[in-house]
Amino acid sequence: MRIGTAVVGTRLEFEDVVGEVRGAAAAGLDSVFFPQLDDWDAITLAGAAGREVPGIEVATGIVPTYPRHPVVMAGQALTAAALTGGRFTLGIGPSHAQIMQDRLGYSYDRPVRHVREYLEALRPLLRGEEVEYRGETLTAAGRTAVPGAAPPPVLLSALGPRMLRLAGELADGTITNWMRPEAIAEQVAPAIGRAAAEAGRPAPRIVAFTMVALTDDPDGARAALAGQLGFAGDLPAYRAVLDRQGLSGVHETIIAGDERAVEAAIRRYASAGATDLLLSPMGGAEERDRVLRLAASAGRAARPPARTSNPNRKGLMTG
Template sequence: MEIGVYVGGAGLSLDEMIGQVRAAAEAGLDSAFLSQLTAWDALTVLALVGREVPGIGLGTAVVQTYPRHPLALASQALTAQVATGNRLTLGVGPSHPPIIEGQFGYPYDRPARHVREYLSALRPLLRGEQVEYRGETLTAAGRVDVPGATSPSVLISALGPVMLRIAGELADGTVTVWTGPEAVADHIVPAITRAAEQAGRPAPRVVATVMVSVTADPDGIRRRVTEQVGSAARFPSYRSLLDRQGKSGVHETVVAGDETVVARAIRRYAEAGATELVVSAVGDERERASTLDVLASARL
């Protein structure tokens, strides 16, 4: 199982994000991922990071689909692919109604159909092919030509059965969130693997993202997570996943404790079938540094 990190954070400068990726690379980690929120543009940052930090894999988890037409996203992703030396993983997803409808003003209609049609247009565009796609939720006609770009690996944020089936059929894998190792083993891996096999596709990537802290105060870390992102449990897709796991909130998916606790949790994700673990280090500067040390040791 490969191990990577999320980079970024509130108020960070571009140089600070580049520094986080460089630290991950120097620690021997496999990848660094950025999320697409309402601050820095993830693909633009990765294009810049790729020129500064060699070797390490770079990815998004995830870029929202509804506000970005497949032609526009293909152009942006292939540009970043060239800038990073073809090290990009493109993670995409439909996001959630409060974001797509409340912030962007787009109707959040038929998200599974939307994702299926979006991938049907996006994947050939990323291969440099001419596309004439007219579906129920989108139309895409054209071609994106970026010399030197290879098609990046594409992940989707699939958590439920329908989206996991789409991921297995049309994407290279899934990127999960708020998912413990038991759910990875019992739900995520079987569903996406079965779909990929039935579609005659290669074994899928299962990229599990998790908040982790090497800390002497695990309860304090979980309280902090609840204060900062606890409202995520109200999103229907996350609520369904948490209910499937018997968890009351996202804080219960956080891995927090001493080095032994964290190392054990990392092994459990590997045993569950995750092909990659992407860690968001939580805590103060010392706790985050200790977390990075444990991740580097686990990678050896």
């Protein structure tokens, strides 16, 4: 299973962000994801940081769709793909009504229809095709071309059944949040896998995000997370995710414990069908480094063995 981490640009200078990405690469991680918050532009930051640090995937997780027209999004994503030599992945999603509607003034009516039409317009634009799209929620006409840029993979933030179907049908995978391994196995993997198969698409990527604390006081870590991010459980989309799992709050989704507990949790996510585990470590710089190195090692151990090219050879699976 691939292991990644999230780098939040808040209060960080650009060189500090690059340092975080270099640290992730040195720890053996596969990817770094950048959320879109109220500071750095996530796509620009991913492209610029990825150009500075070779050999690691950079991605957004996520950029909201409403404020960026598909033509604009395609141009930005292709620019980041060109800057990184094809190591950029675009993670998008509709965000939340409290942000898009209450703060920014966009109508949040029919978000699933909006996302379907957004992807139907965006994917050909990323391929450099001429688009003339007239939907119920958006119009897109024109073409976006960035020399030397291959279309980046697109991941969709999908938490409920309808969005998971869209992710399987029209995207390359999904980014989930606040889900335990059991929810990945029972809710996410079957739904998105079935949708992808019905659409004739490859097996989708499933990126599971979770907080992690390497600690001898798991209950204390959960209490700290509840105090810091407990408000996330009040957002309707996240509340629905928690309710489907029978959880009271986001603090119940954290990986917390000693090295063996963290390694066991990573194995459970891999067994559940997650292709990637996106970790946000709690604690200071030293604790973060320990968590990421441990996770990178555990992730490599959890990857399925590769098949040999000779099916008649004994021991068809190699490490």
